[in-house]
Amino acid sequence: MSNRTLKIMILTLASFALNQSAAYAIDKNYSRSSFRNPFEPQLPRREKAIIPSTEATKKAIDKKKAEAKKAAETKPVFVKPQPIEVVPEPPQMIISGLVWNSDRPQAIVNNKVIDVGDTIETVQIVAIRKEGIEIEFQGKTITIEP
DSSP, X not given: OOHHHHHHHHHHHHHHHHHHHHHTOOOTTOOGGGSXXXXXXXXXXXXXXXXXXXXXXXXXXXXXXXXXXHHHHSOOOOOOOOOOOOOOOOOOOOEEEEEOSSSSOEEEETTEEEETTOEETXXXXXXXXXXXXXXXXXXXEEEEOO
């Protein structure tokens, strides 16, 4: 490398180093007062409007207070509770077998063989199907599944 090239490289590096140190130099004119508080609102604050009191506004306020007091004084209306209707459930029926696809469908209920039209306790057997048996209990038709 020639002497001239070496000098140019040294000068270039020196000027680069000086420029870098100048870029990172601390600003002596820095002050916190030049920055705003990020938590303060930027919009100007509005003053609350003070409305002069007049007779009309006083009467309106008194009327609203009287209505509120009257509403608070009204007695609650008690509704007489209705009796709860107890609906009896059909007797326990355990289905252990079904024969539904025949001239005479049958089922094994509570270890007894039954046909359509038979009565178990207070329940009458209405139909025997693949899904279960239909019974009539207190005028209602109920399906019991196995």
